[in-house]
Amino acid sequence: MPPFEPVLLEAIGTPESHTIASYRARGGYAPFEKLLAEKQPVDVIELVKSAGLRGRGGAGFPTGLKWSFLPKDHPGPVYLCVNADESEPGTFNNRILMEDDPHQVIEGTMISSYATRATTAYIYLRYEYPHAWDRLQAAIDEAYAAGLLGKNIKGSNFSLDIYLHRGAAAYICGEETGLIESIEGKRAWPRIKPPFPAIEGVFRKPTVVNNIETMACVAQIARRGVDWFRSIGVPADPANPRDPGSYGPKLYCLSGHVEKPGCYEAPLGITLRELINEYGGGVWKGRKAKAAIPGGISMGLMTEAEFDTPLDFKGPGTVGCMGLGTAAVVVIDETVSIVDFLHNSCRFFAHESCGQCTPCREGTNWNLRILERIRAGKGRLKDLEILLENGTTMGMMPGSTICGLADGAAWPIKNVIHKFRDEFEDYIKRTNPEGWMVTDPVPALQIVGAH
Amino acid sequence: MTSHALKRLTPEMVAEIEALAPRYPDRRALVLPSLHLVNKALRHVPLDAVVDVANVLGLPPAEVQDTLTFYQFFHQQKPHGTVRAFVCRSISCALRGGDELLEKLCSQYGIEPYGTTDDGSLTIEPAECLGACDFAPCVLANDDLLKNLDPAAAAAALEAVKIRADQQNAQRPQPTTHSPMEDA
Numbered sequence: 231m232p233p234f235e236p237v238l239l240e241a242i243g244t245p246e247s248h249t250i251a252s253y254r255a256r257g258g259y260a261p262f263e264k265l266l267a268e269k270q271p272v273d274v275i276e277l278v279k280s281a282g283l284r285g286r287g288g289a290g291f292p293t294g295l296k297w298s299f300l301p302k303d304h305p306g307p308v309y310l311c312v313n314a315d316e317s318e319p320g321t322f323n324n325r326i327l328m329e330d331d332p333h334q335v336i337e338g339t340m341i342s343s344y345a346t347r348a349t350t351a352y353i354y355l356r357y358e359y360p361h362a363w364d365r366l367q368a369a370i371d372e373a374y375a376a377g378l379l380g381k382n383i384k385g386s387n388f389s390l391d392i393y394l395h396r397g398a399a400a401y402i403c404g405e406e407t408g409l410i411e412s413i414e415g416k417r418a419w420p421r422i423k424p425p426f427p428a429i430e431g432v433f434r435k436p437t438v439v440n441n442i443e444t445m446a447c448v449a450q451i452a453r454r455g456v457d458w459f460r461s462i463g464v465p466a467d468p469a470n471p472r473d474p475g476s477y478g479p480k481l482y483c484l485s486g487h488v489e490k491p492g493c494y495e496a497p498l499g500i501t502l503r504e505l506i507n508e509y510g511g512g513v514w515k516g517r518k519a520k521a522a523i524p525g526g527i528s529m530g531l532m533t534e535a536e537f538d539t540p541l542d543f544k545g546p547g548t549v550g551c552m553g554l555g556t557a558a559v560v561v562i563d564e565t566v567s568i569v570d571f572l573h574n575s576c577r578f579f580a581h582e583s584c585g586q587c588t589p590c591r592e593g594t595n596w597n598l599r600i601l602e603r604i605r606a607g608k609g610r611l612k613d614l615e616i617l618l619e620n621g622t623t624m625g626m627m628p629g630s631t632i633c634g635l636a637d638g639a640a641w642p643i644k645n646v647i648h649k650f651r652d653e654f655e656d657y658i659k660r661t662n663p664e665g666w667m668v669t670d671p672v673p674a675l676q677i678v679g680a681h
Numbered sequence: 682m683t684s685h686a687l688k689r690l691t692p693e694m695v696a697e698i699e700a701l702a703p704r705y706p707d708r709r710a711l712v713l714p715s716l717h718l719v720n721k722a723l724r725h726v727p728l729d730a731v732v733d734v735a736n737v738l739g740l741p742p743a744e745v746q747d748t749l750t751f752y753q754f755f756h757q758q759k760p761h762g763t764v765r766a767f768v769c770r771s772i773s774c775a776l777r778g779g780d781e782l783l784e785k786l787c788s789q790y791g792i793e794p795y796g797t798t799d800d801g802s803l804t805i806e807p808a809e810c811l812g813a814c815d816f817a818p819c820v821l822a823n824d825d826l827l828k829n830l831d832p833a834a835a836a837a838a839l840e841a842v843k844i845r846a847d848q849q850n851a852q853r854p855q856p857t858t859h860s861p862m863e864d865a
């Protein structure tokens with residue numbers, strides 16, 4: 231395999247990579263100007279569709295297809311909301327793009343706005359990214375000064391404003407309708423769908439929500455073309471007409487117990503093992519890996535034996551993970567207790583549930599309390615059954631909640647207990663020799679605050 | 682809309698809010714930007730300020746308060762420290778000592794998580810993933826990301842942020858319409 235030349239990260243580490251001068255010197259903004267002068271919005275939608283780009287925010291929904299759901303001939307306004315809430319534990323690629331190459335993101339936002347006829351784009355940026363805020367705002371200012379934003383851009387009849395909107399430290403604001411509610415000034419309670427945002431989104435107008443990395447991919451597709459994009463990654467399975475394939479480069483975030491944590495660009499479909507060994511310098515301290523999260527904590531774990539699974543949109547699902555998610559790989563070494571891992575996961579979701587749906591609000595809190603109890607040496611085998619029951623009944627998939635946060639909370643529970651059941655049972659029996667077999671109800675140890 | 686006498690918002694703050702108004706078709710969308718503005722100036726958002734924001738935006742105060750309480754981010758009872766430190770405890774940081782870091786820092790400064798030191802210089806809060814897992818374990822202290830920390834390095838880095846914050850505060854004009862009752 232020839233070494234892969236990074237594209238999305240091409241400028242990272244070069245001097246002044248965040249400036250418009252650097253971006254222009256790399257060929258940036260010329261593609262936008264060309265599309266604006268020569269192509270109609272529908273042509274741009276076709277371009278992105280034929281590239282096979284799938285959203286990088288977690289769900290992998292085909293981007294061009296999402297855009298084509300917007301009502302035709304709507305009097306407007308149409309809005310684009312760029313999702314920079316990036317809060318899935320393990321994920322930081324949006325941050326690097328925004329801090330070190332903000333113009334790539336801005337150009338992608340311009341092209342996507344042109345394609346969708348959006349005249350206002352909001353970039354919803356999490357509070358925890360003050361440096362990205364400054365860099366993006368500076369880039370937007372430079373773009374206005376260069377006549378790339380504002381009224382009648384470059385003499386066309388296309389006008390666009392881009393505004394930054396700051397979040398307030400809540401994971402749920404990354405869920406697209408929670409994000410929309412948050413922009414509107416309300417609590418970030420996800421909406422019941424349908425209607426989908428394309429029909430009724432922010433300010434009750436047609437809206438597209440896309441991730442920051444998706445925007446960067448759009449910019450590169452415009453610059454380098456469909457064939458280039460489709461030459462990278464894993465092609466669609468010809469035997470399965472519903473498989474959209476996994477095309478293009480991907481930013482993998484690698485953290486946890488590896489020697490060289492970082493954000494690495496590789497073709498979709500690299501295996502977990504290649505990523506850890508060829509990019510991450512191997513497992514830290516010469517230890518062995520026990521397992522790894524393939525794409526953010528919601529996805530569950532892949533065991534060491536499953537590390538040859540390709541990290542494309544399909545791969546993680548073949549080994550019992552929810553999917554590729556955000557492609558944030560977190561490696562845990564052989565010394566980590568699986569009980570501690572699941573406790574951390576449950577604590578996160580109990581803290582971040584927005585509280586709207588009872589199965590999620592109560593479920594995430596009870597899951598955490600049960601894990602607290604197990605860790606305190608008061609676990610029973612029965613607790614695993616309760617956890618599994620919660621894990622299989624809360625979420626959009628079983629149909630009991632409004633948004634996918636509950637699925638993300640439930641998946642690691644099912645997946646981890648299934649894959650590491652022996653370790654859980656050993657732990658419970660060892661730490662609670664008197665009571666592991668009890669099945670009567672027992673009191674919780676600790677009350678945990680809701681979000 | 683601003684017929685009420687404003688208790689906590691200065692004319693400059695109102696002007697800043699109004700400058701953002703053309704960005705949104707609905708004034709309610711200014712709630713979060715306004716809360717951030719207040720929080721930056723007062724390090725909390727007291728109820729008087731909520732009423733002010735509501736008056737400026739032409740909304741019932743309950744609507745603003747409803748939004749505020751959703752985001753645990755905004756303290757209401759009393760200001761957070763001049764330095765607000767978010768210590769990440771999510772998975773990548775936890776795997777490299779994030780929980781221990783939080784514990785050590787709290788005991789070193791003699792406060793509980795979410796607590797503020799008596800001199801008002803530092804608040805320590807547990808946080809979920811800060812999006813900087815490549816630098817785990819990490820802390821966001823005001824606008825500074827403190828990377829690859831062990832407890833000793835963290836305390837030293839926090840002290841440096843404190844000094845910077847004091848310098849910035851000395852330069853910044855303090856809000857004039859301050860009612861001391863509020864912070865009690």
Ligand SMILES: Cc1cc2nc3c(=O)[nH]c(=O)nc-3n(C[C@H](O)[C@H](O)[C@H](O)COP(=O)(O)O)c2cc1C
Nearest residue numbers: 285286287313315316317404405406440441444634
């Ligand atoms: C609980 C939850 C949190 C999410 N957080 C994010 C996020 O931080 N960033 C993001 O881009 N998408 C996030 N998503 C996915 C968004 O709802 C949406 O699918 C995505 O922004 C669409 O962009 P894309 O099509 O470009 O991937 C989240 C989804 C859920 C259910």
Ligand code: SF4
Nearest residue numbers: 584586587590631633
């Ligand atoms: S599933 Fe959970 S996070 Fe999503 S809307 Fe319901 S309570 Fe909120």
Ligand code: FES
Nearest residue numbers: 769774811813814
């Ligand atoms: S887990 Fe701590 S920054 Fe991501």
